[in-house]
Amino acid sequence: MAQQDLVYSSKINKIRSFALILIFVGILFMYIGILTKKIEWLMVLFFIIGILFVIFSCVVYFWIGMLSTKAIPIICPSCEKPTKMLGRVDACMHCKQPLTLDKELEGKEFDEKYNTRRYRKELKEKKRQSGNDKN
Numbered sequence: 001m002a003q004q005d006l007v008y009s010s011k012i013n014k015i016r017s018f019a020l021i022l023i024f025v026g027i028l029f030m031y032i033g034i035l036t037k038k039i040e041w042l043m044v045l046f047f048i049i050g051i052l053f054v055i056f057s058c059v060v061y062f063w064i065g066m067l068s069t070k071a072i073p074i075i076c077p078s079c080e081k082p083t084k085m086l087g088r089v090d091a092c093m094h095c096k097q098p099l100t101l102d103k104e105l106e107g108k109e110f111d112e113k114y115n116t117r118r119y120r121k122e123l124k125e126k127k128r129q130s131g132n133d134k135n
C-alpha cells in the first residue's frame, strides 16, 4: 500500500472513501449497461460487473464495521473530539493530528512503518538485546 500522502487521513476514513468510490464505479458500469441495451449480452455483462462492484463495496463496508469495533476510541488531544484509532499509529479523523498509543513513539515523526510487523519485530529484538546486556 502506498502511504505517501502528504496529508495523512485516518485509516477508517480512507477505507470508507474507497468503499464509496466502489459504489460509484458500480453505478457507472450499470449506467453504461443501460446505454448498451441494444446489445443484450453487453448490457448483461456491464450489469453483472456493476453489481459485483456494489457487492464488493458492501463487503468493504462490513469490514469497516468490524475494524471499528476493534478500534480504540479516544479523545483527540488536539481538537478534543472523539476519534478512533487503528493500530499503533493513526491520525485523528477530524483534524488529521497524528496519534500514537505507544509511549516510546511519542514525539517521533509520524511514520506508517510503526504499524508494520517488521518494525515490531525489530523493536522486540532490540528490547531483548538490551535486556541481555544488563545480565
Ligand SMILES: [Zn+2]
Pocket (backbone or CB within 6 Å): 076, 077, 078, 079, 080, 081, 083, 092, 093, 094, 095, 096, 097
Ligand atoms: Zn483531532
